[in-house]
Amino acid sequence: MSNGTTTLAVAFEKAAYPLGGHGKRNADVLKEAFREIEGSLVSDMYGKGSVIEDFQQQMAEQLGMESAVFFPSGTMAQQIALRIWSDEAGIRRVAYHPLCHLEIHEEDGLKELHHIECVLLADANRLITLADIKDMQDEISCLLLELPQREIGGELPSFDELAAISAYCRSNQIKLHLDGARLFEITPYYQKSASEICALFDSVYVSFYKGIGGIAGAILAGSSSFTEKSKVWKRRHGGDLISLYPYIVSSNYYFQKRIRKMTQYYDGAKELAMLFNQCTKAVTKPGMPQSNMFHVHFGVSKAVLEPILIGIYEATGVGLIHALRELGEKSCYCEISIGDRYAEAPLAQVKAAMQMLDQQLSNVDNVE
Incomplete structure (x- = not known):
């Protein structure tokens, strides 16, 4: 004892x-990522430059999406995704799980900064189902699904259920956004590639500091028109730092090291x-x-x-x-x-x- x-x-x-x-x-995480980086590496500047653009293109291909943008945080990326879909639909209302990260960990950022109303679907102790979505009385612009649902132990819907939800949303003009902070970690369970999973969604966010183990950073991916709008909002949120390359280098290094x-x-x-x-x-x-x-x-x-x-x-x-x-x-x-x-x-x-x-x-x- x-x-x-x-x-x-x-x-x-x-x-x-x-x-x-x-x-x-600790600092060794960053040191390891930079161990073989040449001192001549040119920094990105305000979202421009090969170090960021090459990584964004690489991740867009990995996710099977048209385009991708690197963000300093997933909190910023996801609020922006839901703002874009709300503006496009002209409906300031979205739906997600009661234990969604945006609901319990972000100090109501989506509501306070973007004035978007949030509909909580399902009981807090279980996953959102297709039946929950069909029973919803409110008109929404976007449904956010977190895969896996962290706060209830990392549960996942069956892939068939996920596909049915996707088909329903598309037939009812509801955008489907993936909180894929741990997307790569669920590919063995589904026996699907990341791109096969992302094909069911209109937009997707992935993290590079969770299962990947980088310093920080996130990718927001979708159509080219979607990501171009996200770049404008990224600037408005203060996410266009003069350079993000320490995060990008570590994200790329640990992605290559751990994806397999x-x-x-x-x-x-x-x-x-x-x-x-x-x-x-x-x-x-x-x-x-x-x-x-x-x-x-x-x-x-x-x-x-x-x-x-x-x-x-x-x-x-x-x-x-x-x-x-x-x-x-x-x-x-x-x-x-x-x-x-x-x-x-x-x-x-x-x-x-x-x-x-x-x-x-x-x-x-x-x-x-």
């Missing part, structure tokens, strides 16, 4: 084998989830991960579980969880995203840590 002076996050990073993510987000590892990450997530589901008082959501990320819910409080985990990290050298969030008096949960680090951990040690967790959780009722 821990002596009570070490926090869970510190113990996780001190462990020989922390299981989640790619590693610490998405199946590895997905398989690691499934393996680890199976081990968690064998532990007393632990259950993953979803039961089997549908991307490289999932949630684990525990039937004990955060205050009880944290010292147990710290003790396991110190005894086995395996860091299972970085942080816990309270759910109730006797429940908590965590989010786990699998990246490069999981493959570095010996499976025998991971299993030993899980067995210790199972034993400790089995004794919780006797201790409380």
